[in-house]
Amino acid sequence: MNKPQELERNVVVHRRRKNGGAPVKKKGQSQRIDGPHGSGYLSTRSLVKSYYKGKIEIPVLRGVDLNVVQGEFTTIVGQSGSGKSTLLHLLGVLDAPDSGEVYFDGQQIDNLPASARELLRNRTFGMIFQFYHLLPELTTLENVLAPCMIRESVWGYWRRRRQYKQRAEALLERVGLSHRLRHRPSELSGGEMQRAAIARALIQSPQLLLADEPTGNLDETTGQEIFSLLKSLNTEQQLTIVMVTHDRRIACQTDRVVQLVEGRVVENPSS
Amino acid sequence: MYKLLLCWRYLRTRYIALASIISVTLGVATLIVVNSVMDGFTVEMHHRLNDGLSDIVFEGRGLNGFPDPEWHKEEIRKVLGDDLKGITATVVVPAMFNLTVQGESMMQHGSLIGIDPQSYGTVSDFPQYLLHAENRERLSFALRDEGYDNRLPPSGWNWRRKRITLERDYLRQMQEAERLRREALGEPVAMNTLPAAETPVTEAAPETAGPIDPFQRKRQAAAEEHVFDEMKQQHPGVVLGIGIASHRYRGADKEVKDIFYCRPGDDIQISFPTAGQPQIVADNFTVVDFYESKMSEYDHTFAFVPLDHLQEMRGMVDPLTGVPSVTQIQIRLHDGVDLEAAQQKLYDRFPPQQFGYSIRTWQQLQGPLLQAVQMETTLLNILLFLIIAVAGFGILATFFMIVVEKTRDIGVLKSLGASSRGVMTIFLTYGFSLGIVGSGVGILIGLLFVVYINTIAAGLEWVTGRPVFDPTVYYFQQIPTVIEPFTVGWIALGSVCVAIVASVLPALRAARLHPVEALRYE
Ligand SMILES: Nc1ncnc2c1ncn2[C@@H]1O[C@H](COP(=O)(O)OP(=O)(O)OP(=O)(O)O)[C@@H](O)[C@H]1O
Ligand SMILES: [Mg+2]
Numbered sequence: 001m002n003k004p005q006e007l008e009r010n011v012v013v014h015r016r017r018k019n020g021g022a023p024v025k026k027k028g029q030s031q032r033i034d035g036p037h038g039s040g041y042l043s044t045r046s047l048v049k050s051y052y053k054g055k056i057e058i059p060v061l062r063g064v065d066l067n068v069v070q071g072e073f074t075t076i077v078g079q080s081g082s083g084k085s086t087l088l089h090l091l092g093v094l095d096a097p098d099s100g101e102v103y104f105d106g107q108q109i110d111n112l113p114a115s116a117r118e119l120l121r122n123r124t125f126g127m128i129f130q131f132y133h134l135l136p137e138l139t140t141l142e143n144v145l146a147p148c149m150i151r152e153s154v155w156g157y158w159r160r161r162r163q164y165k166q167r168a169e170a171l172l173e174r175v176g177l178s179h180r181l182r183h184r185p186s187e188l189s190g191g192e193m194q195r196a197a198i199a200r201a202l203i204q205s206p207q208l209l210l211a212d213e214p215t216g217n218l219d220e221t222t223g224q225e226i227f228s229l230l231k232s233l234n235t236e237q238q239l240t241i242v243m244v245t246h247d248r249r250i251a252c253q254t255d256r257v258v259q260l261v262e263g264r265v266v267e268n269p270s271s
Numbered sequence: 272m273y274k275l276l277l278c279w280r281y282l283r284t285r286y287i288a289l290a291s292i293i294s295v296t297l298g299v300a301t302l303i304v305v306n307s308v309m310d311g312f313t314v315e316m317h318h319r320l321n322d323g324l325s326d327i328v329f330e331g332r333g334l335n336g337f338p339d340p341e342w343h344k345e346e347i348r349k350v351l352g353d354d355l356k357g358i359t360a361t362v363v364v365p366a367m368f369n370l371t372v373q374g375e376s377m378m379q380h381g382s383l384i385g386i387d388p389q390s391y392g393t394v395s396d397f398p399q400y401l402l403h404a405e406n407r408e409r410l411s412f413a414l415r416d417e418g419y420d421n422r423l424p425p426s427g428w429n430w431r432r433k434r435i436t437l438e439r440d441y442l443r444q445m446q447e448a449e450r451l452r453r454e455a456l457g458e459p460v461a462m463n464t465l466p467a468a469e470t471p472v473t474e475a476a477p478e479t480a481g482p483i484d485p486f487q488r489k490r491q492a493a494a495e496e497h498v499f500d501e502m503k504q505q506h507p508g509v510v511l512g513i514g515i516a517s518h519r520y521r522g523a524d525k526e527v528k529d530i531f532y533c534r535p536g537d538d539i540q541i542s543f544p545t546a547g548q549p550q551i552v553a554d555n556f557t558v559v560d561f562y563e564s565k566m567s568e569y570d571h572t573f574a575f576v577p578l579d580h581l582q583e584m585r586g587m588v589d590p591l592t593g594v595p596s597v598t599q600i601q602i603r604l605h606d607g608v609d610l611e612a613a614q615q616k617l618y619d620r621f622p623p624q625q626f627g628y629s630i631r632t633w634q635q636l637q638g639p640l641l642q643a644v645q646m647e648t649t650l651l652n653i654l655l656f657l658i659i660a661v662a663g664f665g666i667l668a669t670f671f672m673i674v675v676e677k678t679r680d681i682g683v684l685k686s687l688g689a690s691s692r693g694v695m696t697i698f699l700t701y702g703f704s705l706g707i708v709g710s711g712v713g714i715l716i717g718l719l720f721v722v723y724i725n726t727i728a729a730g731l732e733w734v735t736g737r738p739v740f741d742p743t744v745y746y747f748q749q750i751p752t753v754i755e756p757f758t759v760g761w762i763a764l765g766s767v768c769v770a771i772v773a774s775v776l777p778a779l780r781a782a783r784l785h786p787v788e789a790l791r792y793e
Contacts, residue, residue: 094686095787115690122688133683133790137280149273150689200687 299713682789702774
């Protein structure tokens with residue numbers, strides 16, 4: 001996504017289609033939609049996603065309109081099974097919606113070709129999961145370096161290995177894990193694994209961090225620590241973060257809370 | 272980059288995959304051993320067949336042969352030009368060999384081959400198979416004093432004289448005893464005595480050139496008998512196939528031993544048909560050497576005598592012109608010359624309709640044997656490659672398990688931006704490395720086995736107490752092996768391909784995994 005012309009072209013194409021007369025569907029409550037496809041940094045329009053169990057349709061998202069402002073720390077809450085993870089996967093272009101669009105930085109991203117989506121996931125988005133999802137065969141340091149390795153050829157990585165390693169070590173230092181560089185994930189505690197996962201998500205200097213219940217598997221204090229880490233990243237580096245959580249107390253401490261109810265978004269739920 | 276790293280880590284942490292590759296290793300090792308041994312047998316057999324035979328045999332119909340070999344040789348030289356390395360005329364007839372073993376006569380049948388000592392060595396490696404060093408240098412049908420291969424019991428003139436002296440002493444003692452007995456009984460003493468050893472010997476009449484009636488010669492020989500001194504003279508020489516003259520067996524101590532029915536210096540009688548109206552003639556020959564090609568079939572069949580003598584005995588020399596006949600012309604070509612093309616040229620010069628000669632290459636002469644070996648090799652190769660293919664399914668199953676086990680990691684890699692092709696590459700590289708390791712180790716084991724195969728056979732023999740490789744059966748002292756780099760290369764390539772093909776399906780499955788579903792996988 002480092003080609004501005006391409007970005008521009010996509011935007012133009014989209015505008016033309018919008019101007020072509022398709023009526024803008026207004027769904028649900030008042031949404032902060034300014035401009036043709038939202039003023040948000042990351043926004044979705046009428047996202048619909050269903051799963052199919054044989055012939056039976058299980059609707060999960062029934063038209064989600066969401067706007068995330070740049071630099072904001074947004075939390076998504078909702079009942080278990082309400083589709084939070086599904087929404088996050090759509091935002092992270094890991095999955096494609098049945099209908100509706102996802103925009104990032106003014107550009108539609110859900111219909112990009114596979115290679116462009118891969119690049120987006122690698123460079124622009126960072127992802128954190130409830131179960132950490134570190135690769136068990138690699139050490140902490142190697143896990144953090146994995147996104148760099150994925151994007152680089154053997155030769156390219158070899159040339160820049162020092163630079164990458166320094167950055168990875170600095171990040172691990174930042175998340176407080178500099179004493180666990182050579183440990184395998186199986187030798188780490190849950191909190192340490194999540195810190196390593198955060199460092200991995202940050203290694204390519206992403207513009208957006210997507211976190212799916214990062215504290216869900218941790219005790220209260222450790223969860224609070226991890227959240228503080230994310231919060232400090234948000235405040236210090238103005239990193240945009242979208243986080244799914246069950247924890248109301250954590251959710252309250254973020255800029256904005258969004259609730260998923262019956263496949264739709266409810267802003268600022270009165271808890 | 273991550274592909275190599277992950278692949279390496281998977282290799283190092285998943286030994287189950289190595290177990291699945293062991294079948295490939297064993298298959299490769301077996302293929303190499305079997306091919307080396309079969310190649311060894313084939314090459315050894317080719318050597319023995321071809322070195323013992325000439326390249327092309329030019330044969331007249333029947334035992335009468337065709338006249339004027341010199342003209343034929345000249346024509347063949349013209350046809351083949353520079354390709355020709357050696358050429359010789361021979362007479363081949365079926366014969367019975369009558370050996371006297373411990374006073375009893377023993378009959379064996381085989382082929383009597385009349386050869387020209389000078390030129391016969393140019394068409395085959397015949398001289399190499401003789402057991403006297405000087406004969407190997409230069410064949411002579413004259414008996415040597417001694418110096419035969421030390422596997423043989425004492426042989427040569429020295430043995431002949433000693434034997435005859437002993438025999439005569441014995442006879443004289445018997446006669447003396449008889450004389451004393453008769454004297455005691457008062458019977459008249461009237462016995463013909465043997466000539467004393469020091470009696471001067473009348474030289475054998477020089478061979479009369481020209482037509483000789485074999486029966487006349489036979490009578491002549493009978494007439495000469497009383498002047499033929501075994502102590503100083505020999506009959507025409509014969510080089511006897513060692514299989515005719517000996518018997519190989521395994522002694523109580525499991526050592527392979529030979530018993531010799533006769534040895535160089537002994538006389539044997541050979542009967543064979545004459546040309547024309549076939550009649551059987553028999554003549555005495557003195558064994559001057561043994562022929563040991565290690566081709567059991569040859570060694571049990573062939574006996575070589577001087578060509579001119581055989582021609583004379585069989586009446587193959589035209590009484591009017593003095594032109595001899597032969598039954599075969601043997602031809603040796605330079606290495607690398609196309610035998611079939613040469614054969615065709617000869618057929619062009621001597622059209623079968625007109626001349627009726629049969630011209631065959633040594634491969635055609637030994638066709639069934641060579642084809643049988645070839646077929647065995649092919650069959651074994653197919654069977655063994657099937658084993659590797661079966662091993663391929665083992666790899667397939669193991670890899671599928673590994674992919675299933677790694678499902679979540681594949682999802683993680685994709686969520687970090689890895690492409691489907693990248694994920695596929697991990698597993699293909701994994702299969703490739705395992706294939707390389709498996710076939711590499713297999714090649715190593717196979718080659719080691721081949722190099723030490725005789726030691727291993729000896730060890731097995733020692734452990735089981737039964738002969739693994741019996742020289743009395745194969746006529747080889749050792750298991751012959753040839754390592755063909757080309758064959759080894761093919762086997763390696765084939766097994767690596769099997770490993771790759773077997774990893775393609777699992778790798779494709781890994782590549783196709785949907786990232787979200789892979790991440791949800793427990
Ligand atoms: N592959 C699938 N096939 C069928 N149904 C699915 C599939 N994946 C998810 N679902 C269903 O979609 C719904 C939403 O799932 P999702 O994981 O997004 O919920 P969630 O809000 O993240 O829940 P939790 O808070 O427990 O993580 C659930 O009811 C789930 O059963
Ligand atoms: Mg979830």
